[in-house]
Amino acid sequence: MKxxxxxxxAFPDGEARPEHFDLVQTELPPLDEGEVLxxxxxxxxxxxxxxxxxxxxxxxxxxxxxxxxGECVSEVIESRHVSVPVGTLVxxxxxxxxxSIQSAAAVQPIAKSLSKPSYALSVLGMPGLTAYAGLHxxxxxxxxxxxxxxxxxxxxxxxxxxxxxxxxxxxIGIAGSADKCRYxxxxxxxDACINRRExxxxxxxxxxxxxxxxIYFDLVGGEFLQIASERLAVGARVILCGLMAEYNSTTxxxxxxxGLWIKARAAVYxxxxxxxxxxxxxxxxxxxxxxESGALTVQEDIALGLEQAPxxxxxxxxxxxxxxxxxxx
Amino acid sequence: MKxxxxxxxAFPDGEARPEHFDLVQTELPPLDEGEVLxxxxxxxxxxxxxxxxxxxxxxxxxxxxxxxxGECVSEVIESRHVSVPVGTLVxxxxxxxxxSIQSAAAVQPIAKSLSKPSYALSVLGMPGLTAYAGLHxxxxxxxxxxxxxxxxxxxxxxxxxxxxxxxxxxxIGIAGSADKCRYxxxxxxxDACINRRExxxxxxxxxxxxxxxxIYFDLVGGEFLQIASERLAVGARVILCGLMAEYNSTTxxxxxxxGLWIKARAAVYxxxxxxxxxxxxxxxxxxxxxxESGALTVQEDIALGLEQAPxxxxxxxxxxxxxxxxxxx
Numbered sequence: 001m002k003x004x005x006x007x008x009x010a011f012p013d014g015e016a017r018p019e020h021f022d023l024v025q026t027e028l029p030p031l032d033e034g035e036v037l038x039x040x041x042x043x044x045x046x047x048x049x050x051x052x053x054x055x056x057x058x059x060x061x062x063x064x065x066x067x068x069x070g071e072c073v074s075e076v077i078e079s080r081h082v083s084v085p086v087g088t089l090v091x092x093x094x095x096x097x098x099x100s101i102q103s104a105a106a107v108q109p110i111a112k113s114l115s116k117p118s119y120a121l122s123v124l125g126m127p128g129l130t131a132y133a134g135l136h137x138x139x140x141x142x143x144x145x146x147x148x149x150x151x152x153x154x155x156x157x158x159x160x161x162x163x164x165x166x167x168x169x170x171x172i173g174i175a176g177s178a179d180k181c182r183y184x185x186x187x188x189x190x191d192a193c194i195n196r197r198e199x200x201x202x203x204x205x206x207x208x209x210x211x212x213x214x215i216y217f218d219l220v221g222g223e224f225l226q227i228a229s230e231r232l233a234v235g236a237r238v239i240l241c242g243l244m245a246e247y248n249s250t251t252x253x254x255x256x257x258x259g260l261w262i263k264a265r266a267a268v269y270x271x272x273x274x275x276x277x278x279x280x281x282x283x284x285x286x287x288x289x290x291x292e293s294g295a296l297t298v299q300e301d302i303a304l305g306l307e308q309a310p311x312x313x314x315x316x317x318x319x320x321x322x323x324x325x326x327x328x329x
Numbered sequence: 330m331k332x333x334x335x336x337x338x339a340f341p342d343g344e345a346r347p348e349h350f351d352l353v354q355t356e357l358p359p360l361d362e363g364e365v366l367x368x369x370x371x372x373x374x375x376x377x378x379x380x381x382x383x384x385x386x387x388x389x390x391x392x393x394x395x396x397x398x399g400e401c402v403s404e405v406i407e408s409r410h411v412s413v414p415v416g417t418l419v420x421x422x423x424x425x426x427x428x429s430i431q432s433a434a435a436v437q438p439i440a441k442s443l444s445k446p447s448y449a450l451s452v453l454g455m456p457g458l459t460a461y462a463g464l465h466x467x468x469x470x471x472x473x474x475x476x477x478x479x480x481x482x483x484x485x486x487x488x489x490x491x492x493x494x495x496x497x498x499x500x501i502g503i504a505g506s507a508d509k510c511r512y513x514x515x516x517x518x519x520d521a522c523i524n525r526r527e528x529x530x531x532x533x534x535x536x537x538x539x540x541x542x543x544i545y546f547d548l549v550g551g552e553f554l555q556i557a558s559e560r561l562a563v564g565a566r567v568i569l570c571g572l573m574a575e576y577n578s579t580t581x582x583x584x585x586x587x588g589l590w591i592k593a594r595a596a597v598y599x600x601x602x603x604x605x606x607x608x609x610x611x612x613x614x615x616x617x618x619x620x621e622s623g624a625l626t627v628q629e630d631i632a633l634g635l636e637q638a639p640x641x642x643x644x645x646x647x648x649x650x651x652x653x654x655x656x657x658x
Contacts, residue, residue, distance in 0.1 A: 254583035256583065258554060258584045262601065263601075266599045267598050270591040270596075270597075271591065272592075
């Protein structure tokens with residue numbers, strides 16, 4: 001049996017483009033005892049993949065010719081382990097390919113209550129869990145907090161904004177176009193959203209948050225982190241969760257002057273979502289009803305077909321996606 | 330009645346030297362109802378005073394001709410409030426002067442159990458409370474943690490090191506001379522102390538903390554914060570508490586790249602000791618017995634006479650003091 005996979009063909013200098021990837025057909029070996037064959041149904045595309053390509057991600061580096069890694073929702077179509085029967089829908093690190101062989105212990109069955117399996121990669125998956133862990137477990141958001149979210153309509157940011165609003169916070173977003181800002185306000189219920197390409201960001205923030213920012217959920221690093229750190233209220237929390245501004249760059253910019261955080265008595269937390277696997281069930285059980293009722297808007301930007309993955313990844317890294325970037329296989 | 334006071338005479342460009350101050354005699358007005366006249370017995374000299382001179386401290390800026398501010402242990406020698414009788418020893422913001430008039434509500438009587446009143450400014454005063462708040466309230470130090478302390482023999486650092494050791498931590502210091510390092514190891518019980526003027530700091534730290542640093546109690550900012558942040562263990566805590574490296578400078582250096590803190594899942598806390606006034610009594614009651622028994626070494630560097638304050642402040646800012654800088658009046 002054969003599978004199709006997307007391999008890393010060349011290391012990009014800046015932006016990763018389709019010519020840096022190869023679509024290759026390879027042979028699937030037979031299953032060993034304890035393994036399952038997963039047919040990938042949805043593949044998650046995420047900014048961290050750019051840092052895997054650059055060799056800077058905690059999960060380790062990629063070599064040329066390696067299949068691109070990624071989380072999938074997959075259907076078990078052959079099983080040599082009794083605990084995972086054929087037909088089970090699971091989450092697994094299936095990668096950018098049509099099929100993967102996994103140890104039964106390495107796949108997580110998806111809650112049967114999910115009306116759409118893709119939710120396990122989007123609103124109730126890693127982006128949702130990231131938002132929940134940062135906003136509620138680390139930052140302990142409470143009603144009245146002023147929450148600032150860059151990349152306001154992205155997979156994580158859009159969920160942070162919605163969760164914060166549900167918690168009674170005042171939520172201010174930053175996004176890259178007037179359309180995204182309108183979407184943030186009208187569909188995701190942000191109180192305000194600043195178009196970062198128009199006007200002076202500092203002045204607009206000062207007007208919108210005259211008493212400062214209580215929670216800054218950083219997804220981008222760079223200048224935004226600096227600007228937000230200058231405007232923290234006393235007792236602020238900062239979640240460091242992504243460095244979108246420098247994924248394409250080979251240099252690592254420094255952070256804000258620490259005096260800004262002393263002045264605000266800020267608590268600043270580095271967040272890696274893998275640390276919160278134990279809170280996943282609690283998160284899903286709290287928010288699934290809100291997804292099903294429509295109180296939590298699901299944002300998915302779904303490309304069709306594995307061969308579209310490189311182009312969809314490029315759109316994600318250019319910020320052209322609207323919501324969680326997925327590929328349907 | 331007259332008093333002597335030290336006024337700010339000129340704004341220093343870099344280091345504050347005696348010629349930037351004036352010793353001036355002024356008249357004491359009579360007391361109003363509710364006020365007390367304090368004769369200052371000990372004056373605390375602290376690095377934050379340099380940032381008050383520069384106009385960057387949370388407490389506000391100083392103008393030329395202003396009396397230098399500072400915490401004192403003082404004796405009430407005249408009182409127009411029944412709650413604070415003559416003879417009471419109090420802490421108050423008495424400033425660099427022989428006498429000050431305070432509202433009775435603005436002075437805090439010193440615990441009678443203190444065998445020496447200067448302890449209320451040193452080991453059981455602001456430096457001690459800073460160490461306690463950072464190490465135990467924010468960083469939640471526990472046995473086995475590897476704790477790194479720059480300015481290891483300073484008023485705060487020396488207490489951090491001792492408190493960490495009492496809590497069962499492995500304590501590594503950084504200090505500016507071989508003498509200070511010996512003192513840190515032999516008198517303050519540091520497990521190790523690195524002379525920052527000898528050898529490569531990074532290499533020595535890697536050898537002493539091969540599994541990384543669990544708690545970095547930053548008092549200096551700058552390069553040390555960068556070097557420590559590169560070596561954090563997963564789950565590390567960083568206390569941002571001082572910027573000794575830049576108090577004399579007009580520019581604000583950026584901090585470490587935030588990716589270092591994400592990688593370590595660090596919790597980074599800005600500490601301002603004034604926020605922990607409510608924990609002062611708890612702190613004193615826990616540590617007073619250890620001071621009295623000698624388990625906690627008291628380090629005081631006492632200059633004699635108000636006219637010595639500018640020179641003693643210069644020594645403090647050059648790191649030439651050994652322990653808490655005080656002036657006995």
